[in-house]
Amino acid sequence: EAQVTQNPRYLITVTGKKLTVTCSQNMNHEYMSWYRQDPGLGLRQIYYSMNVEVTDKGDVPEGYKVSRKEKRNFPLILESPSPNQTSLYFCASSPFGATGVSYNEQFFGPGTRLTVL
């Protein structure tokens, strides 16, 4: 089944304790992205990647890191989490970049609910 998977689905942690949220897609997509969803703010893009070893900042990159060593994986790293990073996080992938057109349909993972105490 074509899908985007994220782990863990739920995480409660404490301020300052480094964590990684994994994201993997099996659709051979070039493009991957991370978003956070907060009430009243919609989805805001954190980072995106057009291909392996190519990453760019989105709208809210502060406090986050990403890496794209393999095409299928795009982990989100919080080196020193803070309570304002409590949110619902979504990973997404898209064949955009390989198609040569500006259409960018994204396929979303199920989300990771993170609470930082």
Add this chain to the structure above:
Amino acid sequence: GEDVEQSLFLSVREGDSSVINCTYTDSSSTYLYWYKQEPGAGLQLLTYIFSNMDMKQDQRLTVLLNKKDKHLSLRIADTQTGDSAIYFCAETTGTASKLTFGTGTRLQVTL
């Protein structure tokens, strides 16, 4: 700049039509999208429209685009309880590497 706005909440009766509205500020938008988020799930693409179109129909869904007013709407005909969800509009501009989402509209369908 890019800013996409939606009203937060809409309540309709089952069988009625729902109209969800979205305004955007970036006149260089190329594609505009509607995504649906069901409770506890990720987003799924419902439909999209290219910026040189002003209407697109897909079964119960009708998308209207008014480029002059930078206004996008999604009409759902014969709304069902299964349509209860959060609906996000989104746009891509320029190189389309970035997708900007609206704030989301929660649709509640009552019996």
